[in-house]
Amino acid sequence: MSFIELKNVCKQYANTNKKAVTDFNLKIDEKEFIAFVGPSGCGKSTTLRMIAGFEDITSGELYIDGKKMNEVAPRDRGISMVFQNYALYPHMTVEKNISYGLKNMKVPADEIKRKVDWAIEILGLSEYRYRKPKNLSGGQRQRVALGRAIVKDQKVFLMDEPLSNLDAKLRVSMRNEISKLHRNLGSTTIYVTHDQVEAMTMADRIVIMKDGIVQQIGKPMELYEHPVNKFVAGFIGSPQMNFYNVKVDGNKISFTDGNSMVLNDEMADKLRNYKEVILGIRGEDIKFDPQNLDIFKENKQRAVIDNTEIMGNENNLYFEFGGSSSVARVSKYEVSDVGEEIEFVFVPHRMHFFDKVTEDAIVL
Amino acid sequence: MSFIELKNVCKQYANTNKKAVTDFNLKIDEKEFIAFVGPSGCGKSTTLRMIAGFEDITSGELYIDGKKMNEVAPRDRGISMVFQNYALYPHMTVEKNISYGLKNMKVPADEIKRKVDWAIEILGLSEYRYRKPKNLSGGQRQRVALGRAIVKDQKVFLMDEPLSNLDAKLRVSMRNEISKLHRNLGSTTIYVTHDQVEAMTMADRIVIMKDGIVQQIGKPMELYEHPVNKFVAGFIGSPQMNFYNVKVDGNKISFTDGNSMVLNDEMADKLRNYKEVILGIRGEDIKFDPQNLDIFKENKQRAVIDNTEIMGNENNLYFEFGGSSSVARVSKYEVSDVGEEIEFVFVPHRMHFFDKVTEDAIVL
Amino acid sequence: CIVLTTVGCQKSTHEAGSISGYDEGEKYLSIWVHSIEDTDEGKCYREAVESFNKAYDGKYFADIEFIPRNDSGGGYSDKINASVMSGDLPDVLTVDGPNIAAYAENGIIQPLAEISEKEKSEYLESIIEQGTYNDKLYALGAMESSVGLYYNKDILKEAGIDVPDADHPWTFSEFLKVLEKVKKVTDKKKGYALDMTFPVGEATIYYYAPFFWSNGGNLIDNTGLKADGVFNSKENVSTINYFCRLLSNGYMSKVPIDHLFESGRAAFKFDGAWEVNTVYTSYKDINIGVVPYITGDNWNGERYTPTGSWAFAASSKTKNIEGATELVKWMSGVESGKRLWEKSKSFPSTYKAYESIDVFKKDENYKELYYQLSKYGHPRPKTPAYPQVSTSFQQVLENCVLTGEDPKTQLDKSVERINAKLKRYTYK
Amino acid sequence: MLTRKQKTINWIIAAIMIVMSLFFLFPVIWMIANSFKPDAAITKDMNSIAAFIPPALNGSFFDNYVSILTNTSFIHYMLNTLFYAAILIILGIIVNGLAGYALAKINFPFKERWLLIIMLLMIVPMETIITIHFLFIAKLGLLNTVIGYVLPMIVNPFNIFLFRQVFISLPDDVYEAAQLDFCSPVKYFFTMVLPMSKSVVATVSVFTFLNVWNDYLWPSLVFTSSDLLTAQIGLNAITSNDNTTMGQTLAVITMITIPVIIIYSLFSKQIVEGVVSTGSKEG
Amino acid sequence: MKKKSESILGMAFFGPALVLLTIFLFIPMILTLVFSFTDFFALNPGLTHFVGLENYFQVFKDDDFRQAFGNTVKFVVIIVPLQGLGALGLALLINKVTHCKTYFKVAFFIPVVMSLAVVSTLWVQIYSPEGILNSLLAHIGINAQPFINSASQALPSIAVMSAWQGVGYQMIIFLGGLQAINPALYEAAEMDHASGWQKFKDITLPELKPLCIFVFITITIGAFRMLVQPMVMTGGGPSHSTYTMVYDIYETGTVNWEIGLASTMAIVFAFFVMILTVIQTILTRDKEGKKHANKKTKNN
Ligand SMILES: Nc1ncnc2c1ncn2[C@@H]1O[C@H](COP(=O)(O)OP(=O)(O)OP(=O)(O)O)[C@@H](O)[C@H]1O
Ligand SMILES: Nc1ncnc2c1ncn2[C@@H]1O[C@H](COP(=O)(O)OP(=O)(O)OP(=O)(O)O)[C@@H](O)[C@H]1O
C-alpha cells in the first residue's frame, strides 16, 4: 500500500472562481523523493499546503500512512516542513530553533540534546550553534531549517522551494546535500520547486503541473525522453526544446519557411491522420558533425548562426530555422561564429510530434 | 585608441580600511561587450558605479571616448544604465518610464514618440504600454529597464546584474535577448554579474575579480581553458572543477588517499621543481567510456558513486576520490547507479596544475 | 477677501481713509473687545462703536477688533499679555472686573480722564466701585452681573415656607432651618434642598464670597496687598464651617448633578442672573422665584452680594486719554447697556437703562435681582494677586467642604501662596 | 485549517469586537443623536437608551442647526479653516518633505546630529512657546494675516521625522536612474519622491489637517478679524455663550467633527500605511 | 567634487526647515531658558530682574508643582499599561477578525482624530453623576460612582478616557507590526507543536518587541504632556488630584502671568521628557545600528 495518497484532491480558494488545484491524484511510496514542479502559480504550494494541513481540502481525500487526514490538524499529521524563506525563529539561536519543536513535544531533555547534537553535527553547524539566524549566511540558514525538520523524526518531509533564495553556486551544493540527507534518513519527501533542474536532479519521481492540473508523473528521464505533451516537453530540459509548426504531406513534413524533411515509414504511418503537427527537437539532437551529417544526409538543412553562447564545456548555437528561433547544443570543439552558415540534421528518432490542437504527444 | 580606459583605478570607501577596488586597469574597445564577474563583494558594482559616476574615484583615471571623466557628473558621461532591481519609476506607465529621459533632454515630441515606439516594438512591450511597473512580471520589467536605457542613444551601456531577479527560464531567454540587442545597437557594454554562466555566454571579454583585484581578463574560452590561477579555474565552469592536493614524485603524482597517476614526460619536466601541487580537472574530462579507458589504461582509477544527478541531456556522478568529493559529467547514455563501482581516467592534457602556495597556474 | 489678506494687506498702519468711515481730521482710537463678532455681545459692541463714530463724526474714529476668548479664560488674556510684551496695546480695551487692580497696578491701563460726578452717578455704585483702584477711576462696565438665590415656589409652598422681603434676608441659621423643612419635600423627589456646587474657576469665589463678607470676614485688606490675618481670619473659618454643615446635613449633593433645580428636584439654587431667562425659556414648568442672598447672623446691612463683569478701560499706551475716556463712557453708557440687555440678557450698568427696560419694573424676579444689585452689590477683592486669591478660595472651599480638610490650615496655606504673588508689589 | 472550534472562536471574537467598537463610537453617536433635540429632551433622555437615538423627524428636527447657521458665520469659519489647512498642507509637505529627504538621502554636514535634534524637538510642548511665536509675528507686523498664522506652523519636527523614515527606504537606484535621465534633484523630489510616497504624504496631510482643524490657541492669538476666524474659535465662542443651549452646542460640535471623520475614513488606508511605516522603523 | 555639491544640495533642501526651526523652535526654547532665570512678569515686562536659580528652588519647593509631578507620574503609570496593552489587545483582535476589518480600524481610530477638547466635553457628560455611565452601572447593580468629582477617582477616570482616546493610534502601529510578521513563522511553530499561547509568547511578542518600546514611549510622552483633558473636565481638581505639570505651567504663565516661573517649570518638564527619550534611544539603538549595518552590506 502506498504511504501517502491523494485522491481527487481539489482546492478552490474563497473568493475565487477558478480551482487552484483540480483532481490531484498521486500515490507516494514510503521513502520516495517526489518533486512537484511547474511554472509559478500552477498550484504546487497549494497542494503541499493541503498535505501539510495549512489549507483546507475543498474536495477529495488525503491519506497518510493509511489514515484519512482531511480533518486532522497539521501538527498531528506526522509531517515536518522546510519553508521557502526558512521561517526560522529570528530571536532564537540555532540550537533553540532546532530544539523548539522537541521541547513542545515534551521530549526528555537528554534525548533533545542527543538529537540536536546529532543534527548540528551532520549539518556542519557546530560553529554556529549559538548564533541567531540573522548572523548566518543563506546556506547556513537553509541548513538550520533542515535541522529543525529532521530532529523531529517525522515520517513525511515537505519542502517548499527551499533553495530558491540561494545563489547559483550554493544551490548546486545544497541540492547535493539534500539528496544525500534524504538517502540517509529515508523519510518520504515531497519537494516543491519551479526549477526543473532541481526536480530532475533530486527526485525519484516528478509531478509536473500546470494551471492546477497534473500533466505527467514519472521518473526524470521518462519525462525528458517521453513527455506526454508539449508543455512537459518544453518545461523539462535546458535550453528549451525547439518547436516547429509543420505540415504533414505523406512521408514529408514541411516547415513554414519552406524547408522540408523526409520521414521514415514508421513515422509517416503514425502521422497519417494529421495534416499539421508540432515538431519538437532538443538542442542536443540537432547534429553538425560530419558523421551524423553523413548518416542523415537526405535531410540536411542550412541556417545562419545569429548568436552563440559559450558555456565552457559546450556551446549553444542560435539560428533561425523553420520559422522560429532555434537553439542547438554542441560540444566545445564545434565552435561556430555568428553569421556563419552551417549545415545540420535533426536526429530522426529523437523527434517529438504533438497534436496541433490538444498539444498532446503523438506516440510514435 | 580604446574607447573606455581605466588606469590604476582604486576605490576606498570612507570609514573602511580596505580598498574595495585596487589598481583596476582595463581598456575597452568600442562596441565591445565586457562582463565583470566574481563572487559577491569583490568590487564589481563599485567599479561599474565609478564608471557611471555614482561613486568618486579614490585614485586613478577614467577616460571615456578620450576624455577624462573623473570629475564629470553622471548625466554628462554619455552612459545609460540598467539597474539590478530595474529602478523603474513606480508611478509611471511603461511608456512614461521609457520616455522620461528623452523628455528631460528636451527631445522634440515626435522624435520621442518615434523612439519610444521603436523600443516598445523591439522589446515586445506593445501590450503593456500603459501599465505601471507593479503590474508587470519580472521579465517585462527587465525589458522596460532595457527600453529606458536604449532610447537614449548613449555610447556606453552599463548593466548591474540585470538578470539576477529573474527565474531560471527567463534568465536564459533574456540572456539571448540582451546579446542580440547588443549586436543590433552596437553600443559598448559593461555587464556586471556574479553568475559565470552569464558572463561566459554573453561577453566578448570577461574581467574576473576577487577581493577588489582583477584576476584575469580574457575571452570566455581562454578563461575556461587557461585559467591563470585556481580561483579562476574554480569560478568558471559548472559543475566546479575538481581539485586535489597531490605530491609530485618524479613522473608520478600521488593523491592523499594513496592513489597515484603517471605523468607524461613533458608534464613531469614542468613539475620538476615542485613537491606538492594542486591538480585540477573538469568534470567532463573524467572519462568512463571504454575508448578512453583503453587509451589511458595505465592511469585507470576506481571509485564508488555516492550520488547522481540526472540533467536530461547529461548526468553528474558524484564520488569520493583522491581525498575529496569529485564530480564527473557524463552523457545521458552513461547512466550509473548510486553504490556502483566505476572505473575512470583523467584526460592527461586536460589536467591543470597550480602552485600550492600562490595558487597560480603552472603553465604546462 | 481671504486671499487679499493672504497677500498681506495688514492693518498695522492706520491712515485716514484706509478704513471705511475713518476720515481726515479724525483721531484714531483702537478698541479691543473680548468676544467675537458672531456672538450677541459682539454684535452689540459693533453697533456701539458704529454709533460712537456717528456721534463723534469728524472728531474721533474708533476701530474695533474682536478677540476670541475661550472657556478657560485663555485667548483674550493671552493676547493682552503678549501685546504688553510686544507693545501693541490698543487705546481702549475690555478688562474683566477682578483684573482691573492687577492691570492698574502694572501700568497696563491708566486712570480715565476727569469724569463729572453727575456722569459718575449715572452708573450703579458697584460699577464705580469695581472700576476704582487706589482712589482713581480706571474702568467703566457696560454690563453688570449678579447671582441670585432662586427657589422653587411649588416646593416651598409644599414645605410651608414664606420668603422674606428684599431687605431682610435669611441669616445662616434661619436658612438652615428652612433647609431642614424643605429637605423633607425634596427627599421625596430624590433631590436635594440646595442645588450647589464649587465649580473650578471663577464661579466659586463669585458665588460664595458674599457668605464671607456678610459673616464679618474679608478676603484681602483694603490696600489689596495684605492677606495675612484677613484671608485666614476666624470669621472665615466659621463661614467655611457653615458650608461644611450644608453638606454634612445632606442639604446639598457632594458631587455636582446637572439640572437638579431645573428638573424640579431642588428647592434652592445659586446661579447667575441668566438662570431666570433659561428657566423661562427652556424649563417652563418650573415656578421660579428669587429670595435675597443669605447673610451671616450678625450682618447689619453692608453691601455683600456678587457683582462684576467686563469693563472698558483706557490702556496706558493711548496718547489720547480724552478720546479714550469718551469712548469708554460711550461704550458703557445707557444705550450700550440697553442694547446688551436686549441681545444677550446681560444686566445694564446704568440706572437709566434699568428704568427704560420694562421687565425690571414688571417681572418680580428681575426686579428683585436689580434691587439686590443696586443696593447690596459688592465687587470682588481688588488686589493685583486676584488670580491667586480666586484659585485659593476655590481650593479652600473644595478641600474643606468636600474633602474634609481643616479650614484653618488650608486658609493659612493659601495666605502663603497669596503672599508669594504679592511679594512683587509689597517689595517695592 | 478552520475547525468547528475555531469557527465558534471567530464568532466570539466578532461579537466582542462589535461591542468594543460601540464603546468607541458611542460618544459620537450620542453627540449626533442629541444635536437634533431641544435641551429638555436631552435632559429627559439622558438615562435611557433614547440618549443614543435621534428624535423623530419633525418640523423642529434641524432647529439647533438652523439657529447656529443663521445666527453665526460658522460655515464661513469652517471654510476659512479648510483654506488654511490647504495652505499648510502644501507648504508643510514642501518644507518638511525637503528636510526629511535631505536627512534621509543626502550627505551634508552634521546630518546625524540634525536628526537627533529633530527627534528631541518632537517633544517640545507647543503650548509653552506659543507666546513667543506671537511676539515674533507681532513684531513682523503679520498679526491678523494668513501669513502670520501659517508661518510658525509650517515646520513640524514630527512630520520631518515621518518623511525621513519613509524616504530612507526609497531605493537609491531610482535616484541614480533619474540622474541618468537628466532629472534635477528638485525635480526628482517633486516628480518622483512625493508620488512614490503617497501614503506618507496622505498621512502628513491628514494630520496637518487635524492639527489646523482642532487648534484653538494659535488662531485665537493671531486673528481678530471675523473674516479670518477658524472653526474652533467659532465653536468656542458659540458654546461659551451662556445663552447657547446644549443642543446647539452639540450641533456645532457635530458640524466640526463630521469633516474630520469623513476625511479620516477616506484616507484611512493610507494613514494606516503611513503610520505603520514610521512606527515600525523606529524600533 | 561630489561631496561638496552634495553638501550644498543637502543644505538647500534642509535650509527652509532649518530657518523656520530656528525662528520658531530654537530661539523660543533659548528664550524660555533665559526667562527661567528671571522674574519675568507678563503684565510688567519692564521690571524684569535676573534672579539666578531662585525659580528653580521655588519650583522644587512648590507643593503644587510637586503634586502636579506626582499626578503626572500617576497618569503615566495608569495610562501606559492600559493604553499599551489595550492597543495590543485590539490589534490582536482585529488581526483575527475575518470581516469588516476596515470598519473596526476606522471605529477605533475615530477618537484619535477628534479634538481633545470636544472629546473631553463629551466625557464630562458620560462621567456625570447621573450620566450614561452611571445609569449603565445601575443596570448591573453597581452604585453610582462620582468619577471625575472625587479626588480618588478623578485621575483614573481621566486616564481611562485618555487611553480610550489615544489607543487607536498605537493599535494601528501594532497592527502594522502584526501584519509584518511572516505567517510562515506561525506555520513553522504549528509544525513544532506550539500551542496558541506558545505561539504568542515565542513568536508574536518577540517580533513585536521593538515596536512595543516605541509604542510605550510615545504613550509616555503623550501622558506627560496631558493638559486639555483635566483642564476641560476637572480644572485640575478635585483637590488638585488631576493637576498636571503642563497644567501648572499653563496656569502659572497664563493665569498668574509669571512667565519666569512658568519657563522654569517648562525647562524642568522638558528635562524629564528628554531623559525618557534618551532612555528610548538607548533601548533601541543597538538594534537600529545592526539593522543598518546589515542593510548596507546587502545593498551593495
Ligand atoms: N490565499 C489565496 N487566496 C486566493 N488565491 C490564492 C491564494 N494562494 C494562492 N492562490 C492562487 O492559487 C494559485 C496557485 O497558487 P500556488 O501558490 O499554489 O502556486 P505555486 O505553484 O506555488 O507558485 P509559485 O511557484 O509562484 O510559488 C495561484 O493562481 C494563486 O494566485
Ligand atoms: N557604501 C559603501 N561603504 C563602505 N563599503 C562598501 C560600500 N559599498 C560597498 N562596500 C564594500 O565594498 C566591497 C565591494 O562591494 P561591491 O558592491 O562592489 O561588490 P560586488 O562585487 O558588486 O558584490 P555583489 O555581487 O554582492 O553585488 C564590499 O566589501 C562591500 O562591503
Ligand SMILES: [Mg+2]
Ligand atoms: Mg509556491
Ligand SMILES: [Mg+2]
Ligand atoms: Mg553588486
